[in-house]
Amino acid sequence: MSNPIMMYTEGLHTIPLEREGIRYFVSSNSENCKNGLKLHVEVQPKDSPSRALPNTQNVVAAEPTSPSGSAHYGHSVILSILLCVIVVLAY
Template sequence: MGGDKVFRSLLLVVVLVAVASGAQEVEGQVHHVVGGDRLWDPASDISSWVSGRIFRVGDKILFTHSAPQESIVELQSQEEFQSCDLSNPIKMYTDGVNQIPLEREGNVYFVIGNQENCNNGLKLHVDVKPSEPEPEPEPKPFPHLDPKSYPPKPEPKPEPKPEPKPFPNPVPTPYPPYPVPKPDPKPEPKPEPPPKPEPKPSGSSQLNGLLFGLFVGFLLCFLSL
């Protein structure tokens, strides 16, 4: 019984040294010792240990157990995990200290290779999250420069202003003389046509006048009687 305690203590020391050395090799990775100080053992409460922990891609899980003949088995499905079906494993780890890297996201199932211990709860379900992005490097502060280390900038000389040139007086443009309007020529009077001669009374008209005179004379004579 005392030898078993000594072996467990030595094994725990080996695990802690492995964790410390591994943490120095790769930054950003977390090394999870399954079961904590109780290690991977049927007496450990694995479900309590795993609750609240975050597993990410790139982390490593360390299984330490006192019986090297009891291998660690990685299963494919939750059904195999719950029923401790070891007939179709993905991989088996047979070393006494198994450091298994988490290389993919999603659910990963590990059980003990001993069927009885698996049925008693010695198994581990891990939900692997994506790896954390690397923190951006902090910008380096700009070095403070001593103003004496640089010569002063020469002051710009004012450019001479050009003297204004006298504006030349405009030369009047000669215009042609305005033409004097000529009076319109008066139209020459047209010669009036000569008066037309009065028509001479015809012979019949003279006869009628003579008869009329005679008639008037007879009438006067008759009235005077």
Template sequence: MAGLKPFIALVVILTAIGGKWVGAQVNHVAGGDRGWNPSSEVGSSSSGRIFRVGDKIWFTYSATRESIVELKSREEFESCEVNNPIRMYTHGFDGVSLREEGIHYFASGNPESCRKGLKLHVEVQPQHEIQAVAISEAMAAGPTTPSASAHHDGLSYVLFVGSLLCFMGL
């Protein structure tokens, strides 16, 4: 029976992750604690962050004064040409799912606010592919607590649940 537990854990983990890296969806807040406004230095709040396919950017702003537009090109972004957006967000609290790799351009729908720096471009990286080595190392380590890195949270949770099921005899 002892040899069966690691096998069950491996099956649970592989089933749960489906062969792909299961990073918890990372939620990024544009502008940090201040939200989406000219005083928040929106661009600097995203510097150093890694955006991946499946992550979400949250925009909080005054819907009576602002809106968010997603632009097609760097030229539109730099010149604050916001009249022909790909998408427009107007609710005041919008979560934008990053579904595709590449550079995404967001700006205030108000050209004047955009020119004052209320704009954000993010480079979205692909999701990680999980490697068999990572699974075997994680299984050898046993149950874990979520790590500091948000991209490891999902795998840690799956490992914890899989291990718990094995130790319960399921």
């Protein structure tokens, strides 16, 4: 991405979304962007008190689980096994 409004390169940051409008967040690493690490946020105007929903509840989402290390090797293992089968069948 060229000419960003703001760039953060280290650690975690909090970005206040104080005005309505569309914001785009991308990784400073171009490979991450190519792999889909992008975030499009549309900030909506605050509801007026008459439009607010009554009895709303806050729901806390469970923390995401970390993928196991074996998930990263899934495709390469399958391809390796397939290659072994092809080699065995060829001889």
